[in-house]
Amino acid sequence: MFRYAVRRCVGMLPTLFVIVTLAFFVIRLAPGGPFDEEQTLPPEVKANLEAAYGLDRPLHEQYLRYVAGLLRGDFGPSFRMRDVGVSELIARGLPVSLTLGVSALLLALLVGIPLGVLAALRERSITDHGVTLLSSLAIALPAFVSGPLLALVFGLYLDVLPVAGWESGQPRYLVLPVVTLALPMIAYVARLTRGSLIEVMRASFVRTARAKGIPESQVIRRHALRPALLPVVSYLGPAAAFAVTGSLVVETVFGLPGTGRYLVQGAINRDYTLVMGMIVVYGSLTLLCNLLADLIYGWLDPRVRYE
Amino acid sequence: MSEVATPIESGLWTDVWQRLRRRRSVHAAAGVLALLVFLAWIGPALSPHAYDALDWERMGAPPQLEAAHWLGTDRLGRDLFVRTLHALRLSLLIGLLAALVSVLIGITWGAVAGYFGGRVDAVMMRTVDVLYSLPYVFIVIVLASLFERGSLAALFLAIGAVGWLTMARIVRGQTLALRRREFIEAAIACGAGSGSILVRHVVPNVIGPVVVYATLTVPQMILFESFLSFLGLGVQEPLASLGSLINDGAREMESAPWLLVFPAGVLMLLLVSFSVLGDGLRDALDPRAE
16 A cells, blocks of 8 residues: 555646646746836836846746756746745745645544434435435535524624634634635535445445344444445545635635735746746646545445555 | 427427426525526616715624615725625626637547547547646646736636546547447548538537536636635636625624625635536436436
8 A cells, every 4th residue: 555655646746747847838928027017117117127037048048947956856946025935925825725725624523424414314304305405405505605694693693703814723713714624524524424324324234234133323333324424535625625715715704824825926926936836736636636535435434545 | 508409309308397497405406506696687776876986984894774785894994795706797797708719629639639539539528538637726826826817717727627528538438439420421521521420510519518517617617716715816806706805804804704704604605506506407408326
C-alpha cells in the first residue's frame, strides 16, 4: 500500500504540470497587465517595473523561469502587493483555509453519518422524511445564500455568535463559517449513508449475522456500517474539492484572512504569480485528497487490491 | 416543462409523463418555477420604477406601500422589487444560454468521440478527464477574468465552456452503443458520409438523455453565474444579478436586512424548485430508484 501511495504521488506530477502550463498561458491571454490600473505611471517607470519582474521577456522564457522557480519551491513575487512573496501570502492564509476546510469535512462526517443511519433504520418514518427534505434543501442552497442568512439569524437577531472576523481562530468565530461550509456536505453524506445502509441491511450477510443471534446494534456497528460507508468515502474526493471552492465564498462572506480571496483579487488585478500560486496549491490539495480517499476506500473494502 | 415530456418514443416517454404527473412535489415545483418565470417576464412592468432609477427621497427605505417600493430600496434609492425581478430575468437568461452552449459543445464532442472511436476517442475523452480533474471554479474565474469585466457574452461563454464535460460523457456512451446498431451500418453501406450520419442518425437518437440532463444543467449554470457575480466577476452595475444583489445585501444586513432576505429568498426558491423538478424527472426515468 505504501508503494502504491508513492507511485500515485509521482503520477500526480504530470497532471500538476499540465495544470500549471495551461493556467500560465491562459492567464496571459487576458488583455492588460498587472501595472495597467495605476494610470499615473509614466511609460518609462512602467517599462522599468515590467523589466524588474521579467515581464518584458518572451513568454516562453518567462514560463521556463517560473517553472524553474516552482521546482525550487519559490512561487515568485506578488506583482500587486509590494514587498511580499506569493509563498509568504500562502503561508499566511493557508492555515486559515485548511482549518476551515478540515473542520467542515469532519463536521460533515460526524453529523451526516449518524443522520443517515437514523434515517435508514427508520425508513419511511417522519425522521426519514425530515432528513430527506432538509438534505434536499441544504444541497440546493449555495454557501453565498446560506452564509449571509445564517449570519443574519444567529449573528444579528439572536446575537449569539460573531458575524465576521477570525481573531486568530477562536472557536466562537469558527462556528458560522464552518457550519455554512459543511451544510451541503452533511446533506450529501446523510443521503449517501441512508441509501447504501438501506441496501446493505437487506444483504444476506446481515441476515446471517442476525441469525447468529447478535444484537441489532452490534449487527449494524460491526457488519453493516463498514460496507455501507464505502460510497461516503468515494464522496470524500469531490467533497474536498467542494470544501476548497466553498472556502472561497465562505471567506468572502465572513471576512476571513484565508487564501480564497487571493485568487479572486489576483484574477481581477492580473496579478499573474498570485493566481498561479493559488492554482498550484489548490490543484495539489485536490489531487492529494483524491488519493487519500482512494487509500481509505482500500482500507475499508478488503476486496480492493493495490497493484 | 411540457417539452420534456413530449412522447419521443411513445412507450417510455408516456410512462415517464405518467409517473411525473403522479408526484405532488413535482407539481408544486413546476408551479413555483412557472410563477417565477412569469414574474421575471412581466414583473418589472408592474412597478412604476426602473431598475436603475434613483429615488432621492427614499434611500435605504424599508418595504412600504408608499411610493410603490414594495420591497424597499437600496442605499442609492433604487427599487428592490424591480431590481430583484430584473436580476431574476438576467439569471434565467444567462442560465438558459449557458446551458445551451454547454449542451451544444457536449453533444458535438461526445458524438464525434464515440462515433470515430479509437485514437480520436482516446485523445478527446482524456482531455475531458483532465479538465474534470481541475477545480472548475478556477477555470471559470480565469476565463471570466480574460474578458472585459461585465461583458455578458463572455460571462455565459465562460460558464458554458465548463458545463459541457458531463454532457460529452453521456453522449459518448450513448453513441458507442448506437454505433453497432444495424441502421448505422445501413447508412454506411448506402455511402452516407460521417458528418451526415452523425447529424441525421446519431444525434436524434441520443436526444432523450440529453434533454433530461439539460434540465439539470440550467440550475447549475444559474448557480455559476450568481457565484461569479457574488465574487464581483460577473454582472456589473447598474445591472444586477441575484448573486450581486445578495453580495450587496450581505454587506448591509445590519441596517437593511430586506436587501439580503428578498434576493436570497428568490434564488432559494428558484434553485430548490429546479432541484425538486430534476429529482422527480430522474426518478420518473428510473423506476427502480424510489
